[in-house]
Amino acid sequence: MSWRVVVIESQSKLDYKMGYLVVRGLETKRVLLDEIAVLLIENPAVSMTGVLIAALTEKKIKVIFCDAKRNPIAELVPHHGCHDSSAKIRSQIAWEQTVKDSIWRDIVSEKIRKQADFLLEIGCSEQARMLSGYTEQIELADTTNREGHAAKVYFNALFGMEFTRSADIAINAALNYGYSMILSAFNREISAKGYLTQLGIFHNNMFNHFNLSSDLMEPFRILVDRLVYQMQPVEFDTEEKHEMWRIMDQKVSIDGQSQFVMNAIKIYTKSVLDAINDGDASLIKFYGML
Structure with a gap:
């Protein structure tokens, strides 16, 4: 089971050798690919070999690239998530609206x-x-926008009555960074299962490449909120960003078992896709806190 989040901070060359990621910098280090869930490239001066990129794609390892300010700007997404992706995409296009509305209601709830x-x-x-x-x-599809009303009450309770999600402050930077981590994890799982992240069940913004991921990730946002509430950052720099990656290392309860967050996302994503395809919202497996 992949579980490690590997962060490349300094200038180096990344290569592949006999099942290992080889990091050649001031020192040479090796990490077994089968252990890696996420590879975060924080330094734009990092170079990668083509054979490594192919191996990372084959192993379905999520690779995230950052800009000079260490903010995520891109990720590696394979063209083909699984052997029957064409059939999966056809079924995704044909998902019934009433089923999507029902699933979205349960996710928002x-x-x-x-x-x-x-x-x-x-x-x-x-x-x-x-x-x-x-x-x-x-209601179906949350037509009365209970989610929006809840969000205002929720964030004001967490961070004060003056808090707004549009403010240029460290708390919002931390929230946005954490949400982007969770979003990337969902992109990985949806693509790996052969579906398109662009076609959502509620989100349908033509400029959003990750509408379906944005739908499915909603209950997992609270994991980010919890950590940011504990941190109460007054600035958001490298140290705080690395602290945010603790989210992926924690365990939650899902389907009667204790699982790392990355694996919980995998289990939950499959259950939601099964629920939509079968028209049965009871198949969704939500996580719980330990």
């Missing part, structure tokens, strides 16, 4: 439920009750 649970943990019982009430009001 679970997201708000997790937000309410977190608020209750930190002593915001009144706001938690408000969010619990919203879960009972969610």
Whole structure:
């Protein structure tokens, strides 16, 4: 099972040899590819061999590239996720709208439920009750936008009444960075299963290449919120970014087992896709906190 997040911080050359990622910098280090879930290239001066890129793609390892400010700007996505991707894409295009609306309602309900649970943990019982009430009001496709109403109450409870998600502050930078990590993990799993990330069940922005990933990741955003609430960053630089990667190392409960977040995303993603294809929302396997 892949579980490691490998971060390349300094100028180096990355190569492949006998199943290992070989990092040639001031020192030469090796990491077994089968252990790697995510390879984060933080330094634009890093070079990679073609044979390594091919091996990373074959192993379905998520590779994320950063700019000079160490912010993620691109990722490696294979052209073909699995052997029957053409059939998967045809079925994805034909997904029924009523089924998509039902699945989205359940995903939004679970997201708000997790937000309410977190608020209750930190002593915001009144706001938690408000969010619990919203879960009972969610309609198909969340036509009354309970998600948006819950988000305002939720973030104001976490970070203060003056807080807005549009403010240029360290907390928002940390949230955005963490969400991009989670999004990349979903991109990997959706592509690996042969589906298109562009075709969502609710999100349908023509400029968003990851509409389906944006849909599925919603209940996992709370993992990011928890860590940022604990950190309360006043600045967001390299040290804080590395701290955010702790999210992928933690364990959650899913399908009756304790799993690393990366594997929980894999299990959950498959369950949602199965639920849509079978028209049965009860197949969705949501995670729980340990």
